[in-house]
Every structure is written in structure tokens, then in C-alpha cells.
Amino acid sequence: MTTAPTVPDAQLAGASQDRSASGGVVELHSVGKSFGEAGRERVVLRDVDARIEPGEIVAVIGASGSGKSTLLRVLGGLSDPTTGRVTIDGTPVQPYDPRSAVAFQEARLLPWRSLATNIALGLPRRARGVEGRERVARLLELVGLSEFAEHRPREISGGMAQRVSLARALARRPDVLLLDEPFGALDALTRLRMHDLLLDIHTANPCTVVFVTHDVDEALILADRIFVVGTEAAASTADGAGRSADDRDIAGAREGATLLRIDELAEPRPRSRSSKEFLRLRHELLAALGVHLHAEAGEPAGGSTEDATTPAR
Numbered sequence: 066m067t068t069a070p071t072v073p074d075a076q077l078a079g080a081s082q083d084r085s086a087s088g089g090v091v092e093l094h095s096v097g098k099s100f101g102e103a104g105r106e107r108v109v110l111r112d113v114d115a116r117i118e119p120g121e122i123v124a125v126i127g128a129s130g131s132g133k134s135t136l137l138r139v140l141g142g143l144s145d146p147t148t149g150r151v152t153i154d155g156t157p158v159q160p161y162d163p164r165s166a167v168a169f170q171e172a173r174l175l176p177w178r179s180l181a182t183n184i185a186l187g188l189p190r191r192a193r194g195v196e197g198r199e200r201v202a203r204l205l206e207l208v209g210l211s212e213f214a215e216h217r218p219r220e221i222s223g224g225m226a227q228r229v230s231l232a233r234a235l236a237r238r239p240d241v242l243l244l245d246e247p248f249g250a251l252d253a254l255t256r257l258r259m260h261d262l263l264l265d266i267h268t269a270n271p272c273t274v275v276f277v278t279h280d281v282d283e284a285l286i287l288a289d290r291i292f293v294v295g296t297e298a299a300a301s302t303a304d305g306a307g308r309s310a311d312d313r314d315i316a317g318a319r320e321g322a323t324l325l326r327i328d329e330l331a332e333p334r335p336r337s338r339s340s341k342e343f344l345r346l347r348h349e350l351l352a353a354l355g356v357h358l359h360a361e362a363g364e365p366a367g368g369s370t371e372d373a374t375t376p377a378r
């Protein structure tokens with residue numbers, strides 16, 4: 066495993082200059098999404114309203130199955146909303162919208178292609194050729210993999226593969242970068258390094274970032290705002306009182322998930338895990354997700370990261 070790359074200041078400055086100052090406003094207007102036949106459909110999302118500012122980093126958290134990935138897919142134009150609409154800079158998101166790029170938990174690299182070629186697959190058609198090769202070289206440098214350009218995916222670690230996946234997403238210079246549990250499959254140390262890399266990348270390419278995570282700490286460390294997705298039925302009985310998990314699931318499936326709360330984080334990123342504000346919000350967010358820790362509010366609760374899908378204790 067290589068160490069996390071540090072992006073040179075000059076590169077940061079140069080890369081930021083060519084970005085539009087206002088691109089990447091994402092707006093969700095009463096977005097809903099259902100699956101299944103009419104009359105027997107399962108409502109997954111309902112009435113999601115939000116505005117995400119250009120250059121903002123938003124984390125989406127929620128219990129397993131609450132609709133986080135569905136929301137991200139709708140934002141990226143990979144799936145149409147059943148109701149409502151999503152716009153980027155005021156115009157509707159199109160299928161596989163060229164203004165956004167998506168990276169997933171698995172790097173999804175072509176095994177028989179070199180890392181450089183895998184990254185080049187993300188280039189817009191018009192940017193192939195010399196310009197494209199130069200952009201790939203810059204991206205390899207940005208993610209600290211220049212010397213591995215000709216390696217195949219089987220010859221690199223999971224963390225390195227995830228860096229290639231990020232570089233491929235950035236190749237199209239997206240206004241909006243959508244990440245579905247980008248670090249979920251990585252070990253804790255690699256994950257910490259990837260946090261720093263994501264912030265470096267964001268400084269170099271200050272696009273709007275929306276990332277889904279199960280890890281409340283990750284959200285608190287990286288995001289400007291945290292969106293908590295879930296059903297009101299589940300939230301109102303998060304402590305399990307009165308209703309069984311099955312009852313909550315049935316009620317949730319009927320009503321669909323929405324934005325239960327939005328938390329704004331004022332301190333600069335990356336945030337310290339030991340700050341009072343961090344610990345207070347961590348406790349609150351976990352409680353909103355139905356995870357009740359033995360430690361009192363404001364006290365660290367043992368492990369360094371807490372999986373938001375951990376069942377209530």
C-alpha cells in the first residue's frame with residue numbers, strides 16, 4: 066500500500082482556476098421514488114426537498130435500506146424519480162447526466178486494462194487524444210498513482226483501486242461528484258488516508274460532492290452538512306418502544322423515507338473527533354438512527370468509528 070498522496074499547492078491553485086464559480090447547484094423538488102407495479106408499489110422515497118450549494122460536501126446517512134443509494138442514483142440520473150424533479154444549475158438531470166459522475170463502494174475497474182486506461186474511460190468523448198492523456202496523467206498524480214499507470218487492477222490494493230475509481234470519476238470534470246459508500250470496503254487506516262485524499266481532491270476540484278456512508282464519524286469529519294434519510298415511523302420509534310421491527314418496516318414501506326434532519330457543521334474540515342460539537346452531534350445522529358450508546362452524551366463511546374446500521378443496544 067502506498068501512502069496518501071499530498072497534492073502540490075501549485076496544482077491545487079491551477080486546477081481550481083478552471084472551475085466555474087457557480088456550477089453544481091443541485092435541487093430536489095418533492096422527489097419521490099417507488100418500485101413495483103401500480104397498486105402494489107413500494108414507496109422508497111417521498112417528498113425529498115433540498116438544495117445543495119456549489120462546492121458543498123454533503124453526507125447522506127440512514128439505516129440500511131432507507132433509500133440512500135436510491136437517492137444518489139436519482140441525483141445522478143441513473144434512475145428517474147417517480148414524482149418530483151431534480152435539477153443541476155436549474156436544468157433537469159438527464160439519464161447518465163454528463164454534469165455528474167458516480168463512484169461506488171467497489172471500484173468496478175476493467176481487470177484487463179491498465180490503471181491509466183481505466184481512468185481514461187471516464188473522459189468525455191471530446192477529451193480523448195493528447196489532451197485526454199495529459200488529463201489522465203494529472204489525475205494519476207492527484208491520486209498518487211503515477212508510477213502505477215501501467216499496472217493492472219489485480220496488481221494493486223483495494224485502497225489504490227478506490228483511488229483509480231475516484232480519478233476515473235473526476236476525468237469528466239463533473240460539477241457534481243456522487244459517491245456511494247466510497248470507502249465502505251476499505252480497512253480503517255486506508256479509510257483515514259482516503260478522507261484526507263478526498264479533501265485534497267475537493268480543494269483541487271471544488272465540485273459539489275454528495276456521498277453516502279454508514280459511518281457517522283466519516284460524515285462528521287468530511288461533510289459541510291449531513292442529511293439523515295429515514296421514515297418517520299422508524300424515527301418515532303427509534304428506541305423500539307411500542308412497535309416491533311416488523312411493524313416499523315411495514316409502516317416505513319408504506320410511507321417511504323424522507324429527509325428527517327439536516328445538520329450543518331460549522332468547524333473547518335477535517336474535524337477533530339474529540340471536539341465537543343463533534344461528540345454531541347455524533348450522539349444525536351446515532352440516536353436518530355436508533356443506535357443508543359451506553360456512554361453519556363459528549364463522551365467517546367469506545368471504538369473510533371460507529372456503523373450507523375448497528376442495531377439499537
Ligand SMILES: Nc1ncnc2c1ncn2[C@@H]1O[C@H](COP(=O)(O)OP(=O)(O)OP(=O)(O)O)[C@@H](O)[C@H]1O
Nearest residue numbers: 100101109127128129130131132133134135136279
Ligand atoms: N431497482 C429496484 N427495484 C426494486 N426495489 C429496489 C430497487 N432498488 C432499491 N430497491 C429497494 O429500495 C429500498 C432502498 O434501497 P437502497 O439501496 O436505496 O437503500 P440504502 O439505504 O442505500 O441501503 P444500504 O444502506 O443497505 O445500502 C430497499 O428496500 C431496496 O430493496
